[in-house]
Amino acid sequence: MIPAPFDYVRPGSLDEAVTALADAGEDAKVLAGGQSLLPLLRLRLAYPSTLVDIGRVPELKGVRDEGDHVFIGAMTTHDEVLHSDLVRAECPLVALATATVADPAVRHRGTFGGALAHADPAGDLPAVAVALDMRMVARSRDGEREIPAAGFFVDYLETALGPGEILAGVRVPKLGPGWGFHYEKFHRTAQAWAIVGVAAAVRRSNGTIEEARIGLTNMATRPLRAAAVEQAVRGLAVTDTAALRGAAAHAAENTDPPSDLHGGPDYRRHLAQVLTHRALMAAAAA
Amino acid sequence: MTETLETVPEVGRARRRKEDTRLVTGRTRWTDNIQLPGMLYVAFLRSPMAHARITRVDVSAARRRPGVVAAFSGRDFADEQGSLPCAWPVTEDMVQPDHPPMAVDTVRYVGEAVACVVATDRYRAADALEAIEVEYEPLPPVLDMNEALKPGSPKVHEAGNKAFTWKFSNGDVEAAFRDAPVVIDRRYRQQRLIPSAMEPRAVVVDTDGETFTLYSATQIPHILRVMLALTTGIPEHRLRVIAPDVGGGFGSKLQVTAEEVLCLLICRRLGKPVKWTESRTEGNLTVHHGRDQLQHIEIAAERDGRIRGIRVNLLADMGAYLMLVTPGVPLLGAFMYNGIYKMDAYDFTCTGVFTTKMPTDAYRGAGRPEATYALERAMDELAHELGLDPIELRRRNWIKHEEFPYTTIAGLTYDSGNYEAATEKALALFGYDKLRAEQADRRERKDPVQLGIGVSTYTEMCGLAPSRVLGSLSYGAGGWEHADVRVLPTGKVEVVTGSSPHGQGHETAWSQIVADQLGVPFEDVTVIHGDTASSHKGMDTYGSRSLAVGGIAIVRACEKVREKARQIAAHLLEASPDDIEFDRGVFRVRGTQSGKTIQEIALATFAAHNLPDGVEPRLDASATFDPENFSFPHGTHLCAVEVDTETGAVKIRSYVAVDDVGTVVNPLIVEGQVHGGIAQGIGQALFEEAVYDPEGNLLTTTMADYLLPSAADLPDFVTDRTETPATSNPLGVKGVGEAGTIASTPAVVNAIVDALRPYGVHDVPMPCTPERVWRAVQEGAAS
Known part of the structure; x- marks a missing residue:
């Protein structure tokens, strides 16, 4: 990698990190696992003045049970998330989606918080965050605040984090019994980003869908909830394939998918419907 | 004792x-590992324009950057850089434009070097590039071959956009097509590919003031030495070329590159060792590309499937210049459009076309994968037209094992082969009849996931080559x-x-x-x-x-x-x-x-x-x-795919390759070559394409955009062999480096098209991305 020059600081605690970030000014960037930022630096698409490397901030690592939610530290690697018994038991959708992120090498370096703060709409975790109504914990010199996932992802690679704020971790609500989950990712090669992805959580009771939460990957410049589908599936029998297909046909409503080498917007809208149907079927049967 | x-x-x-x-x-010693005392690092500034006149280059600010030892523009090398060589003037009237290693007046593709910085480390060299000022006067890009050949098209070179037209004909083709009971007339596009060797290119040049030692990640140290001596005027005996361990090439390092010449010139000028190592993005832009042809193939046949004759018309994209063997690559295919089949007439025409893109040149198979693709795809179309099983159609046309040696309609003498044996073995390993039964069942059930079976019975000419034959083809060296x-x-x-x-x-x-x-x-x-x-x-x-x-x-x-x-x-x-x-x-x-x-x-x-x-x-x-003949590996590849008609996703379910590469010296090495070759051929069929936008910018500059298959995207290959020794050499060996790549691409696409026949689909352009497959289903269903 031959990036443009930058200053580099590596704080040893979260307090030091937020101070360093504030001191470094507006053009500073936080370096987490580097799996998204380093390629941008390599291509000289980003010219940060300072990199604040939070790789050695102990309080940002790890997964904790905090009662009605699970706290996942921002610097927990994808691999650690994937193999956390707590995550697998209490927020299986996170584990399912994380398992599809890139490849094992990337999952060992890349971090949960880094992937969310990068806010790539083609990334797998933002859609899961909005589907599960995660609460993002932002830390700055002024203290801590919580940002609901719905308001966190502002635009392409843009979040609600302020210039001096670091994403410290994420609170993932425990959904309780009766839920089934699935992440349906459609991509051209194992390591490629999703053309479209669908994160589905479905609560069932007596063979009927009571509630569904559906997050869409790469159907706009930020992750979306497929609200029309969520409404349409309520009350449908989990085995009623045709009815679920009908409900999933609403998946492309209010989306604004990108166009690139891997697919045009019409293809993505079509995929959103097919994949939402499949995700619903799988989650309902899980 | x-x-x-x-x-x-x-x-x-x-x-x-x-x-x-x-x-x-x-x-070990890869070129980029080499560190020499006092070594300087070169970075190139590359054109962001596909076609433009250079009106000003100012490197003075770059020279003042920290660590910078020198900075040069093309003008600084104009008197000594010569022209990069093309060793294959395929016709007497071929247009062979001057190809300066560093552009002086005009740039003709995005990525062409326009200036360089020499600095004490690689980072400073790269940083200082940003201080170079270049002014361009835009010229219209030339991107489409058909448009390029029209009168009034903007010109890539003064002499026009046609590099050459080369023809070969044997037998009475007009008669073969006149009153032919069946004619298949198809057009295929060989998309542009990026060779993507694991090791990027790298060059190190050292001098003692009199002699020069050039290390390069090259396939051709010997040819390179001759060509560099001729290009730079450094006497051949004072120039030593070393290819240390080299990490893959696939033809992309069969080249005399601008960077090799320029690093030599910079070393000569500064009297210090210099190194240049490309980034992956630089490589995608400026390693020569492969394929890029528009193919028109026609087959005239009898009702029983016997081929009367084949007519081929190609447009081959040369890119902006003719590099070492650029014009010869499509012509290597000229002798392969007849494949393993017998016929009485054959006609081949190829026109090389200049465009404002990176030059093309040899890429694994070089001309032969293209030919095999068009032929094997068209054979499946003929089988479909006649309602014949594609294997049966091939049986009716191929050269029988007792007919070797056999002189083909393209003028080559195949010394040996046994197409029957390889095909029988492949069919048995594949479970052909069972898969056909499953296909019929899925069609009957209107399963949204359809099964398709693709076959490719290929041969190729390799073991390049008898020097006399190369001479007759105007190639500049022996074999x-x-x-x-x-x-x-x-x-x-x-x-x-x-x-x-x-x-x-x-x-x-x-x-x-x-x-x-x-x-x-x-x-x-x-x-x-x-x-x-x-x-x-x-x-x-x-x-x-x-x-x-x-x-x-x-x-x-x-x-x-x-x-x-x-x-x-x-x-x-x-x-x-x-x-x-x-x-x-x-x-x-x-x-x-x-x-x-x-x-x-x-x-x-x-x-x-x-x-x-x-x-x-x-x-x-x-x-x-010096060999007396080419060698002719052959084989039968069978591919089964599941095509999800709702999403367009293609999954290769099984792949069987039975290759006959003659005597096998080391089965593990042969396996490795076959596996890698199939993977690369599947890459062309499903994933890879170098895409230029309408302004001539390459869009696939990283591996996130230029998709290569990894192990996770490929099935387990079932490989086996028949062993029919070549008679043209004492070991009976034939060569295996390219066979897998040649055979696999048509097998995969034939399988996809076969799966989608019930939907009225007769072709899917490569790479068969899910979106393209899905659109083919939509359009087929609509027609």
């Missing part, structure tokens, strides 16, 4: 590659290969090969050949390659030639060593040379136990105390082999 000999022949053993420990642990075999005083053997490997496993295969030829242990052989100072004579590595040409040179050199050793053994054993038998390393007097090992003889030739009159000391010999 010692008896240490293995009785099992080495040729045919699945030896693990002796070079691999060194290569995979990195305890021979050289070997030195030296038995050292202690009985160990050094082999110097002119065929410089870049991943093929020469050190292992050559050791196996020598072990058998001289009766020495495999471990006792070492192979030297890739340095023009130690390997003075060679034609390098491309066109699946190393074993079929270079391997035979080694056999010939070993024969000479044995003959010399026999004379000495006879002398030492006081027998007539005619009575000396050679058996696994021991020269014996026939009918006796009296003998000398080759090691004993080697030591005797070192001391030279008691040699026959007129026999020179030392046991060594050289041989240069």
Whole structure:
């Protein structure tokens, strides 16, 4: 990698990190696992003045049970998330989606918080965050605040984090019994980003869908909830394939998918419907 | 006398590659590993414009940046940089434009070098590039070959956009098509590909003021030395070229590159060692690309499927310039559009077209994958048209095993082959009938996931090549290969090969050949390659030639060593040379136990105390082999795909390859070549495409955009072989470097189209991305 020059600081605690970030000014960037930022630096698409490397901030690592939610530290690697018994038991959708992120090498370096703060709409975790109504914990010199996932992802690679704020971790609500989950990712090669992805959580009771939460990957410049589908599936029998297909046909409503080498917007809208149907079927049967 | 000999022949053993420990642990010398005292680092500024006049280049600010030693524009090299060579003037009237290594007045593709910085480290060199000012006056890009040939099209070069038109014809094609009961008329597009070798290109040049040593990640140290001497005027004897261990090429390092010439010029000017290593993005932009042809193929046939004749018309995208063998690549396909089939008439026309894109040149298979694709796709269309099973159609047309040697309509003489045997074996391994039954069932059920079966019965011409034939095709060099075999005083053997490997496993295969030829242990052989100072004579590595040409040179050199050793053994054993038998390393007097090992003889030739009159000391010999014919590997590949008609996703369910590459020296190496080749062919079928936007910018500059398949995207390959030895060389070998790539692409696309026949689909353009497959289903269903 031959990036443009930058200053580099590596704080040893979260307090030091937020101070360093504030001191470094507006053009500073936080370096987490580097799996998204380093390629941008390599291509000289980003010219940060300072990199604040939070790789050695102990309080940002790890997964904790905090009662009605699970706290996942921002610097927990994808691999650690994937193999956390707590995550697998209490927020299986996170584990399912994380398992599809890139490849094992990337999952060992890349971090949960880094992937969310990068806010790539083609990334797998933002859609899961909005589907599960995660609460993002932002830390700055002024203290801590919580940002609901719905308001966190502002635009392409843009979040609600302020210039001096670091994403410290994420609170993932425990959904309780009766839920089934699935992440349906459609991509051209194992390591490629999703053309479209669908994160589905479905609560069932007596063979009927009571509630569904559906997050869409790469159907706009930020992750979306497929609200029309969520409404349409309520009350449908989990085995009623045709009815679920009908409900999933609403998946492309209010989306604004990108166009690139891997697919045009019409293809993505079509995929959103097919994949939402499949995700619903799988989650309902899980 | 010692008896240490293995009785099992080495040729045919699945030896693990002796070079691999060194290569995979990195305890070796890749070009970029080389560090020399006082070394400077070069970075190139590249054109962001596809086509423009350069009105100003100002490098003065870059010269003032920290660590910068020098900065140059094309103007600074204009008097000495010459023109990058094209060694294959395919026609007398071919347009061969001047190709300055660094653009001086005009840029003709995005990525063309326009200036450079030389600095004390790589980072400072890259930073200083940002201080160079270049002003461009835009010219219209030329991107579409059909548009480029129209009168009034903007011109890439003054002489026009047509580089050449080359024709070949045999038999009465008009008659074959006149009143033909069936004519298949199809157009296919060979998309542009990026070779993507694992090791990026790198160049290091050092000088002592008089001589120059150039290290390069190249496939062709010998050819490069000649060409650099001719291009730069540095006398050939003062220029040493070294290809250290090289990490893959696939044809992309069969080139004389701008960066090699420019690094040599910079070293000459500054008198200091310099290094340049490309980034992956730089490589995607400026490593020569492959394929990029528009193919028009017509087959005239009888109702029973027998082919009357084939007519082919190609447009081949040269890119902006003609590089080392750019114009010759599509013509290598000229002899392959008839494949393994018999016919009475054949007509081939190819027009090379200039566009404002990176030049194309050899990429694994070079001309032959393109030909095989069009032919095998069109054969499936013919089978469909006639309602024949595609295998049965091929059976009715192929050359039968008893008909070899067979001179084809394209004028080549196939020495050997057995298409029946390879196909029967493949069908059995594949479970063809069972899969056809499943396909029928899925069609019946209107399963949204359809099954398709694709076949490709290919042959190819490799072992490049008889020098006389190359001469008749106007190629600028010969096709021979050289070997030195030296038995050292202690009985160990050094082999110097002119065929410089870049991943093929020469050190292992050559050791196996020598072990058998001289009766020495495999471990006792070492192979030297890739340095023009130690390997003075060679034609390098491309066109699946190393074993079929270079391997035979080694056999010939070993024969000479044995003959010399026999004379000495006879002398030492006081027998007539005619009575000396050679058996696994021991020269014996026939009918006796009296003998000398080759090691004993080697030591005797070192001391030279008691040699026959007129026999020179030392046991060594050289041989240069010029093949009398190409070799013709063949095989049958079968592919089953599941196509999800709702999403367009293609999943390869099973893949069977039965290849006939003649005698196998090392089954593991052959397996590796076949696996890698199939993977690369699948890459073309499903994933890879170099895409330029309407302004001529390359969009696929990273591996996130230019998708390569990894192991996770590929099925388990079932591979097997038939072994019909080549009759044109003493080992019976044919070459395997390109076969998998040639065979697999049409097998995969045939399978996809086969799956979608019920939807009215007759083609999916490559790469068959899910979106394209889905659109084909939509359009097919709508028609």
